[in-house]
Amino acid sequence: xxxxxxxxxxxxxxxxxxLIFLLIVLSxxxxxLIPVVFAMVITIFFLDAFxxxxxxxxxxxxxxxxxxxxxxxxxxxxxxxLAFLFLYTSSICVAFIEYVNTHLYIATLIKTSLLLPGxxxxxxxxxxxxxxxxxxxxxxxxxxxCIFLVAVFYAASRGVFSIxxxxxxxxxxxxxxxxxxxSISYFFSIRCIKLKKG
Amino acid sequence: MxxxxxxxxxxGIKDLxxxxxxxxxxxxxxxxxxxxxxxxxxxSRPDHGDxxxxxxxxxxxxxxxxxxxxxxxxxxxxxxxxxxRQIGKILSKVYTNWSEAEYLALISYFMLDSxxxxxxxxxxxxxxxxxxxxLSHGAQLLILEKPHLGQRVVDLLLDFVHxxxxxxxxxxxxxxxLTDNII
Numbered sequence: 001x002x003x004x005x006x007x008x009x010x011x012x013x014x015x016x017x018x019l020i021f022l023l024i025v026l027s028x029x030x031x032x033l034i035p036v037v038f039a040m041v042i043t044i045f046f047l048d049a050f051x052x053x054x055x056x057x058x059x060x061x062x063x064x065x066x067x068x069x070x071x072x073x074x075x076x077x078x079x080x081x082l083a084f085l086f087l088y089t090s091s092i093c094v095a096f097i098e099y100v101n102t103h104l105y106i107a108t109l110i111k112t113s114l115l116l117p118g119x120x121x122x123x124x125x126x127x128x129x130x131x132x133x134x135x136x137x138x139x140x141x142x143x144x145x146c147i148f149l150v151a152v153f154y155a156a157s158r159g160v161f162s163i164x165x166x167x168x169x170x171x172x173x174x175x176x177x178x179x180x181x182x183s184i185s186y187f188f189s190i191r192c193i194k195l196k197k198g
Numbered sequence: 199m200x201x202x203x204x205x206x207x208x209x210g211i212k213d214l215x216x217x218x219x220x221x222x223x224x225x226x227x228x229x230x231x232x233x234x235x236x237x238x239x240x241x242s243r244p245d246h247g248d249x250x251x252x253x254x255x256x257x258x259x260x261x262x263x264x265x266x267x268x269x270x271x272x273x274x275x276x277x278x279x280x281x282x283r284q285i286g287k288i289l290s291k292v293y294t295n296w297s298e299a300e301y302l303a304l305i306s307y308f309m310l311d312s313x314x315x316x317x318x319x320x321x322x323x324x325x326x327x328x329x330x331x332x333l334s335h336g337a338q339l340l341i342l343e344k345p346h347l348g349q350r351v352v353d354l355l356l357d358f359v360h361x362x363x364x365x366x367x368x369x370x371x372x373x374x375x376l377t378d379n380i381i
Contacts, residue, residue, distance in 0.1 A: 003292035009275065010284050052277060061275035064341075065292050066264035172215045 004067065004075035006048050015045050032098060035066055035091040035113070036059040036153040038122040042083045043145045046124055048078075050131045053139045069193040073132065075185050080090050084178065087117040112156065114174040121178050125185035133192035199341060199367065204247030209233040214247070216381055220338070222360035223355070224371025225380040231272065231343045234369055239269065239343060251339065265294060268332025272344040274324030278317035282310055282327055286334075294334035304330035308350065322346045333358065340366045347375050 019041055053059065062072070091113035099106045123145045126184045130136050155161065164170055199218040205211060211233065218224045234256050236242040238249065240260040242247050249256040251263045262331065273370050289295040308326035316324060325346045332340060333354070340358065345351065345368070352375065358364050366377075373380050 003288045003290075006291050007277075007288045010280060010288070014279070052279075056277045057273075057275045058277065060271060064238075064243045064267075064271075065265065065289075066261045066271035068261055118224065 001067070001071040001075045001078070003065075004072065005079060008075070008079055009184070011049050011052055012045055030092055034094050034147060035087065035116045038087055039116045039149050040146050043123055043149065044085070044089060044142050046079070046094060047136075047141045047145065049125065050108060050136075051128050053173075054135060056180040069190060071191055073186065073189045076189070077127060077182060080121065080128070080182065083124075084117050084121050087120060088113060091116055111170045111174075114171060114178075115156050115161060115165075116153065117147070118174050118178050119149055122181050123148055128185050129188035129192045132189050133196050169175055199252075200248075200325050201225070202248045202250075202251045202360070204231075204237065204244045204249060206237065206244045206311055209237065209242060209244075211244070212238065217356035218339075218365050218367055220365050221366060222379060223359055223373075223377035225368045225370065225377050227373055227380055231369035235269070235271070235343055238367070239264070255350065266337055267339040267341060268329075268330045268335070268337035270325060270328045270332050270342045270345055273321065274319070274328055274365060276327070279315055281315050282312040285316070285327070285331065289311070289331055289335070291323040295336040297334050298335070301330060303354065304333060304354075307354070309311070316381075322348065326351065329354070338364050340365065342368050342370065344370045344372075347355060347372060353358075 019038065022041065023034065024035050026037060046179045050144055092110060095106070127136070127141055127145070131141075164173065167173070201214055201216050205215040214359070216224065216226075238246060239258070240256050241243075243257065252266060254263055258264060262352075274302070279290075286298060286301045287303075290298060290303075294348070302312070305327070309328060310319070310323055310330075315362060316327065319327065326348075329342075329345070331352060342355075347370075355366060359366055368377065
């Protein structure tokens with residue numbers, strides 16, 4: 001499992017330069033866009049990792065390695081949790097910057113910080129079982145995911161989620177939602193891998 | 199490795215039987231090597247018959263078995279943006295008995311540049327790299343699919359089976375270069 005995570009981290013290296021560039025540019029232009037742009041880049045990376053595995057026929061080599069179906073699927077979900085934590089941390093940092101600039105209520109800003117990482121988890125939780133089983137076209141998956149993330153960001157900035165965000169249970173509801181998404185998706189991914197194996 | 203009356207309608211294999219003893223090389227010719235590999239790596243289950251490796255049933259103990267076998271496919275399946283050093287680091291986290299020293303020695307034996315991306319390697323160099331990876335985790339059984347059999351590779355393989363604890367299954371129409379034991 002560790003080997004598969006390391007493989008994806010090596011693949012992720014090519015994205016680090018993009019992330020740093022975007023971080024610098026967005027910090028100057030509009031820091032509030034950092035979470036949504038990071039969410040898109042990380043989502044694209046996840047989808048691209050599957051595409052690059054397909055190009056290399058990595059599945060064939062993987063069949064010779066001592067890695068179980070659970071190990072293979074588990075590695076992607078560990079990466080998903082790590083990506084979530086990274087994005088959540090970035091969102092909280094941006095929330096503090098906004099607090100300093102706008103003096104909005106800090107607790108609401110922190111609760112709102114869960115929205116985009118949660119949306120990213122939802123997008124990837126939906127895609128992962130399909131990606132394990134089928135050859136999903138990269139352009140289609142990227143465009144649908146990015147449209148969804150931008151829509152969530154736009155809706156949040158328009159106050160669509162204000163009822164949820166003003167609720168004292170917002171953090172609990174969102175955390176529960178994220179954990180449920182990951183659990184259901186993991187279950188389906190395992191099923192898909194087993195179906196693919198025959 | 200014991201293969202007993204293995205048949206698979208989907209793979210077009212009927213009543214395949216053979217035993218591969220330690221210290222020997224067995225060549226399998228005239229068959230579609232990718233289909234046989236699917237069977238020997240437990241990617242496809244046979245309709246009938248039994249495959250045992252190191253005395254263990256492949257159908258249930260494949261993870262344990264794969265710790266002790268090395269496989270070289272007919273073409274490289276490493277990501278082209280990786281170099282040999284990165285591939286070694288990845289595999290060191292996959293195999294419990296990985297030997298970095300052995301791997302680097304083999305990389306140098308094949309005169310491969312460990313910092314060069316594998317995209318820059320020729321197909322023969324990619325095959326050499328896959329062989330280096332297959333021999334660096336204490337494998338006792340090597341399965342080679344249509345390998346490129348340069349003199350360095352032949353010398354290494356003969357040395358591998360010389361110890362009488364290891365064996366090689368060669369899925370290649372060129373198998374007679376290494377063994378007379380062909381089915």
